[in-house]
Amino acid sequence: MRQEVVLALLAKEPSHGYELRGRLRQALGPLGETMNDGQIYVILSRLEKAGLVAAEESAGLPDRPDRKVYELTADGQERVAGWLTEVSWPKPDLAEFHLKLIAAAAAGLADPLAIVDAQRRELLRRLRDAQRAALTESESSAAGLLLEGIVLRLQADLRWLEACERTWTGRRSKR
Amino acid sequence: MTTNSGEPVLRARGLRRTYGSGDGLVRAIDDVSLDVTAGETVAVMGPSGCGKSTLLHLLGGLDRCTGGEVWLAGHRLGDLGERALARLRREHVGFVFQAFHLMDELTAAENVELPALLAGISPRAARRRAAELLDQVGLTDRARFMPAALSGGQRQRVAVARALVSNPDVVLADEPTGNLDSESTIDVLRLLDSLHTAGQTLVIVTHDARIAATADRLISMRDGAFVDETRRTGGTSGSLSALAGLEN
Numbered sequence: 001m002r003q004e005v006v007l008a009l010l011a012k013e014p015s016h017g018y019e020l021r022g023r024l025r026q027a028l029g030p031l032g033e034t035m036n037d038g039q040i041y042v043i044l045s046r047l048e049k050a051g052l053v054a055a056e057e058s059a060g061l062p063d064r065p066d067r068k069v070y071e072l073t074a075d076g077q078e079r080v081a082g083w084l085t086e087v088s089w090p091k092p093d094l095a096e097f098h099l100k101l102i103a104a105a106a107a108g109l110a111d112p113l114a115i116v117d118a119q120r121r122e123l124l125r126r127l128r129d130a131q132r133a134a135l136t137e138s139e140s141s142a143a144g145l146l147l148e149g150i151v152l153r154l155q156a157d158l159r160w161l162e163a164c165e166r167t168w169t170g171r172r173s174k175r
Numbered sequence: 176m177t178t179n180s181g182e183p184v185l186r187a188r189g190l191r192r193t194y195g196s197g198d199g200l201v202r203a204i205d206d207v208s209l210d211v212t213a214g215e216t217v218a219v220m221g222p223s224g225c226g227k228s229t230l231l232h233l234l235g236g237l238d239r240c241t242g243g244e245v246w247l248a249g250h251r252l253g254d255l256g257e258r259a260l261a262r263l264r265r266e267h268v269g270f271v272f273q274a275f276h277l278m279d280e281l282t283a284a285e286n287v288e289l290p291a292l293l294a295g296i297s298p299r300a301a302r303r304r305a306a307e308l309l310d311q312v313g314l315t316d317r318a319r320f321m322p323a324a325l326s327g328g329q330r331q332r333v334a335v336a337r338a339l340v341s342n343p344d345v346v347l348a349d350e351p352t353g354n355l356d357s358e359s360t361i362d363v364l365r366l367l368d369s370l371h372t373a374g375q376t377l378v379i380v381t382h383d384a385r386i387a388a389t390a391d392r393l394i395s396m397r398d399g400a401f402v403d404e405t406r407r408t409g410g411t412s413g414s415l416s417a418l419a420g421l422e423n
Contacts (some may be wrong), residue, residue, distance in 0.1 A: 135361065152357075
């Protein structure tokens with residue numbers, strides 16, 4: 001998991017590590033169950049070293065050894081803003097994108113629908129390239145089949161973006 | 176191939192189409208403006224129910240808007256009565272529909288000839304024109320076939336030939352690949368692309384993102400409104416090999 005995900009979750013409010021873990025679990029459902037508990041602390045300490053978050057000791061609960069409250073620094077804020085507008089493909093990390101929408105909405109940092117639109121523009125650009133290449137291949141060409149595979153995968157990704165759009169449109173109108 | 180002849184072939188300003196009233200008011204089209212210049216291919220994409228078919232009907236004069244205006248081939252559609260509107264459609268617009276809408280009792284060639292005959296063109300000229308168009312869509316050898324004997328892709332190509340028979344200023348296509356399998360879709364995309372290259376003005380509404388391959392402009396629609404627009408840029412993104420898993 002990219003450390004920007006953790007960073008973006010912190011954009012909502014300063015939090016303890018276990019709070020972040022809880023929010024990740026909630027956002028990922030069953031997929032979050034495989035997450036290693038220590039992972040988030042590893043990421044947090046890396047972020048701290050990089051100056052992207054600042055940690056402050058706080059009076060935690062007696063049964064919680066974890067007393068640090070993490071907070072974004074100005075550099076951290078900037079990194080989050082950059083990550084939200086970044087469009088990553090062709091290595092689509094669906095969980096990363098999903099969490100990007102959740103983090104952006106929770107912190108009021110960006111409109112999830114604008115993020116979906118940016119992603120769709122990128123996918124459409126790639127789909128157009130792949131389909132154009134397929135159109136210029138002769139019908140018997142073997143590469144045509146490979147290009148069709150690319151087109152079909154991109155179409156599936158676009159359909160998921162449609163679902164993201166529907167869901168987030170619904171959430172926005174409920175607010 | 177885009178011709179920069181100032182006036183757009185098709186223009187819409189502040190277009191609205193509502194149904195019902197009060198609490199039941201549905202804004203199918205909500206303040207849409209669009210200019211389509213000669214030779215341009217514009218694709219309007221969006222999920223089903225976003226209003227794209229309604230939009231196409233308004234642009235082609237098949238339905239009346241409740242607000243805003245449409246100009247087509249120099250005429251303001253709101254100024255025209257039903258007869259004049261029907262005539263304008265016949266002479267200036269070609270329609271292509273998802274379900275082909277061919278006459279089952281007529282051969283492919285007769286289907287293509289029909290609108291020309293209705294427009295008063297001589298049977299001989301209509302026959303010649305139909306033969307040309309069937310050749311253009313690659314179906315000369317199917318001219319005497321009935322629609323039922325043709326594949327989906329072939330039927331849609333006949334429908335495209337029919338849409339072109341009156342040399343329309345603009346072809347409006349509603350989900351032209353919606354009923355087709357992958358292979359037939361490629362055939363129809365190739366055909367649309369060749370029309371584009373030949374300078375035909377096209378407006379395509381679709382949920383099929385593959386149409387993007389033929390479009391100069393791609394407009395995304397949501398809840399009756401345009402929300403995003405992208406223009407085709409030259410060249411490819413060079414990312415195909417990465418998409419195929421050939422590089423990281």
